[in-house]
Amino acid sequence: xxxxxxxxxxxxxxxxxxxxxxxxxxxxxxxxxxxxxxxxxxxxxxxxxxxxxxxxxxxxxxxxxxxxxxxxxxxxxxxxxxxxxxxxxxxxxxxxxxxxxxxxxxxxxxxxxxxxxxxxxxxxxxxxxxxxxxxxxxxxxxxxxxxxxxxxxxxxxxxxxxxxxxxxxxxxxxxxxxxxxxxxxxxxxxxxxxxxxxxxxxxxxxxxxxxxxxxxxxxxxxxxxxxxxxxxxxxxxxxxxxxxxxxxxxxxxxxxxxxxxxxxxxxxxxxxxxxxxxxxxxxxxxxxxxxxxxxxxxxxxxxxxxxxxxxxxxxxxxxxxxxxxxxxxxxxxxxxxxxxxxxxxxxxxxxxxxxxxxxxxxxxxxxxxxxxxxxxxxxxxxxxxxxxxxxxxxxxxxxxxxxxxxxxxxxxxxxxxxxxxxxxxxxxxxxxxxxxxxxxxxxxxxxxxxxxxxxxxxxxxxxxxxxxxxxxxxxxxxxxxxxxxxxxxxxxxxxxxxxxxxxxxxxxxxxxxxxxxxxxxxxxxxxxxxxxxxxxxxxxxxxxxxxxxxxxxxxxxxxxxxxxxxxxxxxxx
Numbered sequence: 001x002x003x004x005x006x007x008x009x010x011x012x013x014x015x016x017x018x019x020x021x022x023x024x025x026x027x028x029x030x031x032x033x034x035x036x037x038x039x040x041x042x043x044x045x046x047x048x049x050x051x052x053x054x055x056x057x058x059x060x061x062x063x064x065x066x067x068x069x070x071x072x073x074x075x076x077x078x079x080x081x082x083x084x085x086x087x088x089x090x091x092x093x094x095x096x097x098x099x100x101x102x103x104x105x106x107x108x109x110x111x112x113x114x115x116x117x118x119x120x121x122x123x124x125x126x127x128x129x130x131x132x133x134x135x136x137x138x139x140x141x142x143x144x145x146x147x148x149x150x151x152x153x154x155x156x157x158x159x160x161x162x163x164x165x166x167x168x169x170x171x172x173x174x175x176x177x178x179x180x181x182x183x184x185x186x187x188x189x190x191x192x193x194x195x196x197x198x199x200x201x202x203x204x205x206x207x208x209x210x211x212x213x214x215x216x217x218x219x220x221x222x223x224x225x226x227x228x229x230x231x232x233x234x235x236x237x238x239x240x241x242x243x244x245x246x247x248x249x250x251x252x253x254x255x256x257x258x259x260x261x262x263x264x265x266x267x268x269x270x271x272x273x274x275x276x277x278x279x280x281x282x283x284x285x286x287x288x289x290x291x292x293x294x295x296x297x298x299x300x301x302x303x304x305x306x307x308x309x310x311x312x313x314x315x316x317x318x319x320x321x322x323x324x325x326x327x328x329x330x331x332x333x334x335x336x337x338x339x340x341x342x343x344x345x346x347x348x349x350x351x352x353x354x355x356x357x358x359x360x361x362x363x364x365x366x367x368x369x370x371x372x373x374x375x376x377x378x379x380x381x382x383x384x385x386x387x388x389x390x391x392x393x394x395x396x397x398x399x400x401x402x403x404x405x406x407x408x409x410x411x412x413x414x415x416x417x418x419x420x421x422x423x424x425x426x427x428x429x430x431x432x433x434x435x436x437x438x439x440x441x442x443x444x445x446x447x448x449x450x451x452x453x454x455x456x457x458x459x460x461x462x463x464x465x466x467x468x469x470x471x472x473x474x475x476x477x478x479x480x481x482x483x484x485x486x487x488x489x490x491x492x493x494x495x496x497x498x499x500x501x502x503x504x505x506x507x508x509x510x511x512x513x514x515x516x517x518x519x520x521x522x523x524x525x526x527x528x529x530x531x532x533x534x535x536x537x538x539x540x541x542x543x544x545x546x547x548x549x550x551x552x553x554x555x556x557x558x559x560x561x562x563x564x565x566x567x568x569x570x571x572x573x
Contacts, residue, residue, distance in 0.1 A: 020331035023338075027105050028148060034101035035148070038094045039156040045090035046161035046313070050168060052083045053305040061298035094153065102149035110141050113334065119342040121410045123370075131217040136333055143330035146323025154320050158313040165310045172299040175290045176275055180310050183271035187264050187314045208246045216242075253322075264318035268311040275307045360384045360424055360507055360538055361407055365416035368402050377402045379416070382556060384507070384540065389533045391549045392542045394558030400542035403558070404428075404509045407540060427505035431515040433496030435487070440469075440495070441476040447499035455502060462531060463498040464524045465491065490521030497528050508532060510541045514548065526551060 059076040062068040170177040219235045226232045279300045282292035361384040368377040377399040392400045405411045435443055444456045460469050472478045480486045514522045526547045533539055541548050
């Protein structure tokens with residue numbers, strides 16, 4: 001898993017970095033108001049901190065130097081009691097506004113990714129591992145949180161808050177202000193130097209976790225095969241090695257982040273110590289240069305109190321600098337996914353509205369191409385009207401599944417024409433239906449999110465699962481494992497059929513729905529499909545099964561890459 005990484009100085013890396021920055025800027029554009037309000041709240045908190053320190057220095061000076069009584073100092077103490085909660089409120093508003101902006105930005109980023117995945121379609125997404133996509137949708141999007149919630153507001157505060165602090169120090173003692181101004185550039189300079197490789201490390205870390213996710217889920221899905229061939233020990237070692245590689249990468253990233261913070265804390269501490277030494281020797285009378293002999297307890301104490309506050313925004317920025325590196329590393333991966341172009345024909349619909357009232361789909365000389373494979377379907381003519389039942393037959397690999405993908409809109413015709421009815425709704429079912437980890441009701445709601453319990457029970461009964469449902473102690477709330485663990489192959493097919501019943505789709509596409517089923521289950525599936533046809537639904541079934549071909553009103557036989565244009569109204573021909 002350790003590969004050669006492209007250096008950050010290369011043109012490709014520089015371009016990717018610039019694109020990632022633009023992506024983050026575009027995401028932040030919609031929440032600039034909240035981010036600006038967060039910066040405003042942080043600036044107010046900084047000003048209130050200065051007021052708090054002025055009041056505190058005045059209180060101590062009046063008590064120790066001027067010898068004022070406690071009642072005379074009551075206004076100063078009351079001012080402190082007012083400023084402290086106001087400062088806490090400003091900090092709360094800063095954090096709340098920044099977190100709210102970050103949440104909305106991440107929601108927008110995730111919606112954009114999901115929309116793009118929908119435009120790419122399931123066929124084009126087969127080149128990407130589902131675990132890698134899940135990692136990008138969850139972990140890489142969440143990695144943007146620190147950048148928008150902490151780094152972005154702090155970047156502005158690092159420039160706004162030290163300015164009034166140094167102005168107050170300049171008013172008190174111009175030499176102390178010079179010390180602060182000289183040491184201030186050291187922090188961002190070393191922050192940039194130390195953090196220069198953090199983005200590259202974060203990019204490698206995100207790539208490693210994506211590979212680890214895919215590696216792990218592949219082993220989990222194939223655990224039965226591994227057990228049958230006695231390879232579970234080797235698979236365990238492979239997962240352990242991959243996880244250890246990720247651990248090492250994570251520790252390397254954390255080591256760099258801690259090194260950055262330590263370096264910046266060191267220089268900030270040295271600068272504060274220099275100011276403290278200057279103030280101390282000035283008050284003791286050992287320094288007579290410049291304004292040192294004019295220092296008083298009030299001015300000296302206030303300078304000492306303000307010096308850490310001058311560096312605090314810069315120190316906070318350095319603490320969140322790794323959030324920037326993590327966000328840029330994540331953004332590069334997200335931009336790479338977003339830049340993957342969908343089929344332009346599919347993006348534009350790839351079809352024209354059908355004109356006839358009962359016409360659902362019409363193909364005229366439609367062909368489909370796949371990159372690296374050439375044409376997998378060529379010159380198909382097909383007309384589907386309401387109530388049609390068409391069996392698509394032909395040898396394996398001839399393009400039956402591709403034809404269903406074309407009808408579903410997963411791919412666009414490379415040539416020819418495709419007409420669709422306005423507002424056409426469709427349902428898809430194949431020999432391995434998608435079942436999620438959750439209850440039976442959760443799986444049924446994938447097709448009809450607002451369906452009620454009564455409708456779900458009716459759909460299960462029509463699909464032949466009524467007896468099973470009655471025997472389950474938890475009924476519709478019975479939990480299923482990943483990919484339908486807990487159901488047999490036939491029960492999974494019937495559950496998928498129940499979803500089709502609930503969907504009310506006009507066009508139902510079925511890819512080998514009876515494959516690998518026993519004779520009794522096959523008969524039940526055929527009977528349920530016949531019930532769908534009796535409802536007036538249009539069925540297109542890719543099959544080798546004689547019973548399904550006999551049920552069809554027409555047969556479309558595909559032969560070779562030039563899909564057979566033979567379309568018979570006699571299902572037995």
